[in-house]
Amino acid sequence: MTWTEYFVIIIGVLIFVVIFQIAKASEYVSVLKGEKKAFQQNNRINAFLMLVFLVLGLAAAWWCNKLLYKKTLLWLPSASEHGEKIDTMMWITIAITGIVFFVTQILLFWFAYKYQATEKRKAHYYPHNNKLELLWTAVPAIALTVLVSFGLYYWYKITGDAPKDAMEVEITGHQFGWEYRYPGKDGVLGRQHYRLTDAAKGNPLGQDWNDVANHDDLHPSELHLVVDKPVKLIIRSQDVIHDVGLPHFRLKMDAVPGTPTTMWFTPKHTTAKMKELTGNENFVYEISCDQMCGSGHYSMKGTIVVETQEEFDKWINSQKPQYVTAHPDGAVAVAATVAPAAADSVKAAAGTGPKSEH
Amino acid sequence: MSNEIAVQHGVASHEVHEHHDGHHHHETFITKYVFSQDHKMIAKQFLITGIIWAIIGGLMSVLFRIQLGYPEATFPWLEDIFGHWAKDGKIQPEFFYALGTMHGTILVFFVLTAGLSGTFANLLIPYQIGARDMASPFMNMLSYWFFVLASIILLSSLFVQTGPASGGWTVYPPLSALGDASQGSKIGMDLWLVSLAMFVVSSLLGGLNYVSTILNMRTKGMTMTRMPLTIWALLFTAILGLLSFPVLFSGFILLLFDRHLGTSFYLSDIVLGGNILPNEGGSPILYQHLFWFLGHPEVYIIILPTMGLVSEVMSINARKPIFGYMAMIASMFAIALLAFLVWAHHMFVTGMNPFLGSVFVLLTLLIAVPSAIKVFNWLTTLWRGNIRFTPGMLFCVGFVSMFISGGLTGIFVGNSTLDIHLHDTYFVIAHFHIVMGVSAFMGMFAGVYHWFPKMYGRYMNNTLGYIHFWVTLICAYVIFWPMHYEGFAGMPRRYYDYSGWESFKHFVELNRVISFAAIVSFLVQLLFVFNFFYSIFKGRKVTTLNPWNANTLEWTTPINPGHGNWPGEIPEVHRWAYDYGKDGKDFIPQTEPVSKDESTH
Known part of the structure; x- marks a missing residue:
């Protein structure tokens, strides 16, 4: 401990003693008076x-x-x-x-x-x-x-239910970060199972490569949304409970392992517009984890970019499907041989979110 | 009325017997102060244990407020005391979360449940209904010692290598179920669960006793509707606890199974740090239902006894009957009933079926009605009173002010639409700290100051009481009022550091102010603790039987009653407890028969 810290303690004790002495004295005074x-x-x-x-x-x-x-x-x-x-x-x-x-x-x-209390008045019996x-x-x-x-x-x-034309995006929480998955050109998120998860083999989300719908699914590092276009988030967690907190959109939904949840909304302002509105050049839509998830809870941050359709198209076209990352050689060959029927199954699993109180 | 002519045994006898109350059997130090079966002593044991816990729990909040107020600073003395938990003089995240978790657990369960109900149910039930002791003094003693056992286990968890539980006081699985998910979910979590299981046993033993004593052991003439509101409040509290604690217990047992026996009640589809776990088919949401089925009644277990204490102390010091006695009972009954039907309002954003959510919105906002009735009744009790500002009375006013402020914000978070935005932000912290933290403490302080003369035969120092009240009231508002604004900014709770967030980092100065007020507030509570212990030995002695001119039976006992409370016969009761200012009389004790020319109400 430093001298200033000792000093603070001594001052504190002195104040305490003074207060006590005053209190004690006031008791004597009241007896005298x-x-x-x-x-x-x-x-x-x-x-x-x-x-x-x-x-x-x-x-x-x-x-x-x-x-x-x-x-x-x-x-x-x-x-x-x-x-x-x-x-x-x-x-x-x-x-x-x-x-x-x-x-x-x-x-x-x-x-x-x-x-x-005064001597003059009596309490009113009521x-x-x-x-x-x-x-x-x-x-x-x-x-x-x-x-x-x-x-x-x-x-x-x-x-309530999301509009039919809503864009679907999957967001998955884990200690301590967020992963995003876009359905790709077919508009369908491929089937997944947690036992297939293998980050070392380029499959951090447990995608089932036997499902063709997975082959064009994208796995970018940021969440991009289109202004004025409804989006439906399919929210998953891999380990403990997290929460997708979106303060600027006033929205929030837990990510529960084993029970996917959903939340839909329509972004109204692009990130650029919000910079103007807030007058803050550094403004960014942040995703905060709002459910205690461990020692790194406070650092579990994601970012959302809201942009125009053209900007979005440009960005999404620059993304490479995760399937290609996971299969650096001969990916296309496998894709052609897998039965396409499996593609529908995921809609059933992920599409029933809001009512999914299992 | 037939009993108008009955002789007042009680009032007459205590004056006669006062000087020879030594006819009770001989007691050793152990039977009198340690394994006591006397309700008065057990009450004091609960109170002092609660005070010790409150100091520990309060100190923890000071420590994590240091981190929140001064995220950039380092304090080498912290490392001197806490070693690697405060490496380089900076509180580490694991330590921060352990502090928050323990602060919540200690304050909610060990202080505001055991310390509060344990103290005042034990002290007041036999005194105010006219009984010599509890229905089962032995079970009552067990209740206290199970509480001590729970305390020792929880305390020991602070000293294990991996630290105590750190997943928040609600210990939601999977975080709390998986040792690899967090340091605090290792042995510390087991100790937490075992401790809380012992706590539930303590609570049930106490609760059974309270209910059976109130229902069976009232003195002659003490009908249910003549009981003081304190007793009604404690009755509802005990019933709430009896019905909901077992559910919490079952939730904890299942969690222990998931932790050690490989079951999957709460676990499903988990990949933790690259490891694929075998559990499938469980639901973490199940735990939340089981937890909040107690967790919500729990907040009423905390606030109901203080509502009773405040009603009683306020009526005595306003020298006026409590306004709307029957309405007060009815509203407490409504609160107790609805308390069981609102638990899922803690779970609006868990993905729960929105229709189910809407039912809980309705029931939750319904509970605001009886709460509002109580507030209006307290205000009317003050209206045209003749108010004596004893320290107890000051805390009653503080209680009502806090209860209004915190109750109104409940209307925000109870409405699921607003809860989407406000859930798990500082708004919630402000809401429940004001409505069940500070309010409950204010009510408890009112009770301690008011019944201290009955407990120890001495007064606490008034001046210290005044200082304690005013500084506490001001600090409480300085700490929690601005937190609503942080909540309106969507600032999440349970964050160790906000400096990395563009959306929340601008509250750093405010957090410093809050931390400063929290430290001042803690120091002032130490002043209270000092006043309490000093006054036990050195306080001004009580010289009259009934220092507050109150109506209830405890003030007909000798100044320092022995085991059995009344040396002679237990007094008979002839009227309700609230005849203050009736027919021009300042007060009419419950033991006084109703005279012929008395007005009726």
Whole structure:
């Protein structure tokens, strides 16, 4: 330990001793002054502090909002259509709960101040009032019904089936990173089984090479999406539970080993547009792992590039199928001999995501 | 009423018998202070063990807040103490996650369940219903010693080579099931599971006792609807625990099987670090269902007793009856019932069927109604009162303020649509720390300050109590209020370092402020601990039987009651516990018969 650290400890102990001595002295003073008088004085101080806390607390809340509002996503347009619904819902909820918050907190601290003990007043004997109880059962119930109705309306829209023209992309989590798989030209993700996984042989996702649908599947290192085109993510995990967290799209879905999940959305702004909107030259859509997955959890990052259709086409055409990487020699020959019927099986496995509570 | 003419045995007798309460059998140090079967002593044992755990758990949060507030800095003294866990004076990720996991486990189970229910159920149930002790004092003692056993096992896990469990306090498999997935999932995880299994045993032994005592051992005249709200709250708490802890237990046993017996309850299709595991057909989601079937009632197991304590302390110090006694019971009943039907709101984004999710949205937001009723009733209790700001009362006001703030954010995360965005962000941390962490602590402090004179025959120091309250209240808001903003930015919880993230790295200064407030808050709790232990030996002595002018039965016992509580007969009860300010009288104890000209309500 350094001298400054010892110094900090000594100061701390001294402060502690001083506080204790003051507290002890105040006890003696109250005995000398008479307990009643000391109690009345303390009561006035504490009651007054209730009022001070209320006023300063409200001021601090305003100040905190001023400092932090721009650091949140509340002011920034959502990057997906689903996110816009969630934002609307968020503002409705903020408004309703905000009103309740201010009314009840003000009443609480105001009552505490106003009805501090005095000799002049006697407490009002008021054990119950059924009309009041009924009122404040009904009002919250109605308010909550509104919130539930809105919430579920949006919930079903967001978790409902993806549009037919949605692009399918598979995202797989493992400690501590993300892998992406595109279906390639046939639009079908090939069949896979976890026992086929063999990273050393160029098959990190356990693709079944007997399935022709796998032969054109791409395995790029970044997730590219097309602006204004719906995308359906098929989410898998290889080891522990992860979570695809997309704060700018306001979306999130767990990656569960053994149980693929899905999530679909429509990106609204390209990465370039978001750079303008945020005023941040370094802006990037980040995928954060939002489910505790081990010691590297905090570094499990992926990136999404949202771009125009032309940019996307150019990028995807530059990618090489994983099959070719895994079979540097004679890949094409094998491909031709495999039965094509197997291709359909994967749709059944991966396409039922949202309802897949097995 | 027929019992109006009954003589008040209790009130009359304690005055007579006060000076010779030594007729109980001889006790040795061991039977009195260690293997005690006296509910009062067991309550103190639970409280002091809980305080020790709270210091350990709080210190852990200070350590991980140091990392979050000062991610770039190094503190060589950390390495002096923790060795390779804080290599080069920097808390390592494994250590950070172990600290967070242990902080959660300790605070949720060991402090706010055992330390809270164990203390106040044991202390207040026999006192306030008029019983000499618990239904089974021996089981009660076992309950405490199983808790000690659980404590020792958990504590020992801190010292094993690979460290304690580190997968979060919910220990979701597969992370917690596979030793190769994390250091903390090795022997530390086994110790965690065994410890928690012992904890469940302790909890069940205690809970059975609480329920049977309340139902069977009430004194003459103590009908259910004359019981103080503390007792109602503790009754509902005990029932919740009895019905849900066994489910958690089964979840843990299956996890142990998966870890050691090669079963696949929670495991399927796993490739870990290149190794292909044989397990197929299991579901990690099953564990989450089993866990949250306790996990959600658990938050009510924590908050219900404090609701009872606060109702009681608030009514006494506002010198007014608690407003809406029956509504308070009804709302606690509704909360207890709904507590079993909302567990899956922790799982909206696990891929669970959206329809099932929507049912849980409905039930979750339904639980806000009884919570709102309680808040309005507390506010009305303060209205036109004559409020004495004892430290206990201050914490009651703090409790209500915190419960409002944290309860309202529950409406955000309970609504699945918003939960998609807010789930597992700092918003959630803010929400549950305010509503069941700080609130529960505030309620517990209210209880400790208020019943300390009954426990030890002395007062705690008021000035230290005032300082404790105001600094705690301010720090609690400084720590948790801004976390909502971090949540609105989508900032994930359980991150060791945010500096590598373009989306979250701009909160570094805020995190420093929060860490600073957390450290101040921890130091102020030490002030409380000091006040507590100092006052046991040196506090101002209690000189009157009923220092707060309260109505309930515990204040009819001698200042330092022996085993059996009342030296003479147990007093008879003639009225409810809340006749404060009735008919111009400041208070009318429960033992006072109803007089002919008394007004009815």
